[in-house]
Every structure is written in C-alpha cells, then in structure tokens.
Amino acid sequence: MTDLVPVRRALLSVSDKTGLVELGQALAARGVELLSTGGTAKALREAGLGVVDVAEVTGFPEMMDGRVKTLHPMVHGGLLALRDNPEHLAAMETHGIAGIDLLVVNLYPFEATVAKGADYAECVENIDIGGPAMIRAGAKNHAFVNVVVDTEDYAALLAELDANDGATSLAFRQQLAQTAYARTGAYDAAVSNWMAGAIGQDAPRRRVVAGSLAQTLRYGENPHQRAAFYLDGSDRPGVATAKQWQGKELSYNNINDTDAAFELVSEFLPADGPACAIIKHANPCGVARGASLEDAYRRAFDCDRTSAFGGIIALNMKLDEATARAICEIFTEVVIAPAADDAAKEVFAAKKNLRLLTTGGLANPAAAGMTIRQVSGGFLAQDKDNGRITADDLKVVTKKAPTEAEIADMLFAWTVGKHVKSNAIVYVKDGATVGVGAGQMSRVDSTRIAARKAQDMAEAVGLPGTPTKGSVVASDAFFPFPDGLLTAAEAGATAVIQPGGSMRDDEVIAAADEAGLAMVFTGMRHFRH
Incomplete structure (x- = not known):
C-alpha cells in the first residue's frame, strides 16, 4: 500500500456542525477542493467558502426529502477507486469520476432522537443511509481515502496534513478507518436494539453491544490486566456521566464500586431523608438513613468501620461541609453525590487523593435497562433488577x-x-x-x-x-x-x-x-x- 497520499478533494456532509467552518477554512487554505450537501454546503458558503454541490457532481438533485443524494457512482466511485489499479483509473476517466481523498461525515442523530422519546416514525426517519454507505466505502479504501466521523478528530487531521505537506500516512488512515467502522457498527447496534424494543422482541436473534471510549485505564482488576472504560450513550446519572472535581484518575475497581454505591443510594429518595451507602468490593459494608447527611454517614460508617476504610461513599443529596469533614476523618477512595457545596469541596481539596464526583441527580431505580455479563463463548443479557416492593x-x-x-x-x-x-x-x-x-x-x-x-x-x-x-x-x-x-x-x-x-x-x-x-x-x- 502507498504510505503518503495527498489530500486534494474532500466531501463534507455532517449533521453535527461543531468545528465545520474552521475545518473547511483550514482545508481550503491548503488548496483542498470542497464538495458538500444540503445544510453543510450552506454553512460553508455562509462562511465565504467555495463549495461544489454533490448534485452538480452526480447530475441528480437531492430528492425524496434528502433520502437520495450521495448514493451515486460519481460519489462511491470516487471513494472506492483504487488509485494504483489501471482498470479502476480507466473506468474513472471513461465516466468522468474524480477521486475523493477525504470524507468527513457524521450521521443523523438517531441515538439522540431515541433518547428524547420520539415516536416510531421520527426514529425511522433519523436512520441514516447515505452516511454509513459512504463511511464504509471510504474506510474500505483507506489505502487512499481518509474517513473522519468524529469532530474530535479534526485537529488530528489538520496536524497530520501539516506534518506531511498536505498528505496523510497509511497508519493515520488505518486508525481513521477503524474508528469509522466502529462508529457505523455502534450506529447499527443502536438502531437494531431500539427496533427490538419497539416491536416487542425481548430476545432478538442477534444483539449487538457498542460503546465509545471514555478513558483508557491504568489496568483492570489486577495490574497484569489491560482495561478501558466505555460509555453506552445513555444519560442515566452515575459514574459514567459524573463530573470529577478532584483526585487522581478512577481505576477499574473504583468505577465498578462507585457504580454499585450510587445505584444503591439512589434507591432512597431525598424526600424521605438523607441516606448514605458505603461500598467495599462491590458490597455494602454500611447503609443508613439519618437526621442529617452527616448523621446518615456516621451511622453507615459504624456498621463496619474496618471495611469502610478505603471504601466508596455514595450520598443521596448535596454534600455539605459537616459531612465532608466527617468523611475526611478516615481514608476514602471516592465520594459520589448528586452535588456538593463549595465549603465541602474546599474541605476535600486538602485530600488530594480523594476523588469527588457529582452526578446532577440520582439514578431512577425503577427505570428499565439491561445488564450484560460475558461468559466463555458468549454473553448473558437480562433486564435490570428494578423490582421494588411496598408495605x-x-x-x-x-x-x-x-x-x-x-x-x-x-x-x-x-x-x-x-x-x-x-x-x-x-x-x-x-x-x-x-x-x-x-x-x-x-x-x-x-x-x-x-x-x-x-x-x-x-x-x-x-x-x-x-x-x-x-x-x-x-x-x-x-x-x-x-x-x-x-x-x-x-x-x-x-x-x-x-x-x-x-x-x-x-x-x-x-x-x-x-x-x-x-x-x-x-x-x-x-x-x-
């Protein structure tokens, strides 16, 4: 495969327009011809950039409410053609197909549409077709084509072009291709899992699990195990969505235990009074209600003072100064709460190794969800245990x-x-x-x-x-x-x-x-x- 490939022609078609204009300006400044569609082309033109409409290239207007615009040989030929294959080059010349060296696409916001509770028809309408088709085509031909699907990769692309005098390396294009296939895979997973629920399939023949990297962890449960933390895209309050105010990076075990602690304390509504849960190795070693948050913490701590050392503390309401001072009397790994006042944060600031996380709210213990556990040769999937009882x-x-x-x-x-x-x-x-x-x-x-x-x-x-x-x-x-x-x-x-x-x-x-x-x-x- 060829290593350095110059970028002379780019197709930009994005739903998320974060950083679009800046990227377009940077590419144009490097002499890259810009092709685009619909709203993306409009945004680039309004910024004063010269843009060629894909409709001009294909000879067909966008039609069927934009469903058909890029599904055309003039586009896919430009993405799929092998530039070192004489027959491909001859076909390009015969049919007037120009190569596309850079594809910048992010997909219709299907996951966000589902998350906001849209109806079936609106969800279906937000299933992208042309975008995934182009991404997969360009990623397959990564020997010659760069495919960018995440806005956070714009800076890396420009840095790569600067480092190679307007070209990109094969290693860079391979990384982009892997990310691209992961994105289309996750997108298809979101669609198939949503549809399974929408049509009442509790156990579909095929189920896909996908996630986006939140952080690479120092190691897993033990130092000889590699590990990473992935997000599933849900907005459920918890360790995955929390803001970390201080302390070193969370470890694999920290994340697992903090999740267990917060899921437990979320069972107790603030309206019913303060509550505290202390977790060690994913098990509660003390849980209590109290007249105040400090009282709840001390009562939970008293259940098993030995195990509470180095544990994870979860609170069901805003952390205050008095509770923070009580917590600081022993070593604690992580404290997670819906919020923390400034005085509490100041108290914790003296404990550099203590991690403080705030979530903005409690997790709904009655909400539907799924738990997945890997076994040799497969995985088990089940409904989340949201069973509750009353008197x-x-x-x-x-x-x-x-x-x-x-x-x-x-x-x-x-x-x-x-x-x-x-x-x-x-x-x-x-x-x-x-x-x-x-x-x-x-x-x-x-x-x-x-x-x-x-x-x-x-x-x-x-x-x-x-x-x-x-x-x-x-x-x-x-x-x-x-x-x-x-x-x-x-x-x-x-x-x-x-x-x-x-x-x-x-x-x-x-x-x-x-x-x-x-x-x-x-x-x-x-x-x-």
Missing part, C-alpha cells in the same frame, strides 16, 4: 405480625439486600444496617457472618450488647431450611423479610412461630451473583 406487597405468614417500625426497617433491609452479593443477609435496626453477610455459598453462613459483624460493631462503637438484638433481618432468597432463620433469632432479630417459595416454607414458618418471630414474604427474589 402493601408484604404477606404476613406468622402468628405474630410485625410492628410499623419493624415494617419500615424490613423494607429498608430488603432494599439494601437487593444490592448485596448472594447469598445475602442484612440486619437492620432503626434505619441503619448493623450486620451484612455477603457472597457465601451457604445462607446460614451469611447469617452467622452478618451477626458476627454486628458483634464487631458493638465492640468498635462501644455498645453494651450486639445491635442485632431487636433488629430485623432480610434474606435475598428463601430460607431453604429453618437453620438460617434460627441463627438470626439467636442473634436477637425479631422480624424477618424473605421471598418465600421454598418447599419447606411450612417448616420455616413453624420455626419462626416457635421462636416468636414475625415474618413476611415478598414473593420476589433479589439474587445478585
């Missing part, structure tokens, strides 16, 4: 009914348990976790570990006895045997919330009655593997 959904199955205070704590524990790795057991008392058992192969082991964590809490905080005494306990799935439930009773729990549905439910209910427990079934499970 009206609870079924009392024991002789003893729970009190209103116990119901409030059970619902809190159930919400936290949804975000704990299975098998999950969560003890809660007065709106705060006092013991969390996560990720065990046996549910009874999770129950014991959570109770032991509560004893550790008592020692750390200076309580006279275990805080599980008088607590409620949530289990993310049913108790298959009475042993786990009886372990919770021995720890002092007075009420239990669990899905129910075991073939031994009657035995478990009888054991709860004998132990004097109140127990409710939710009919919903929250496994998190």
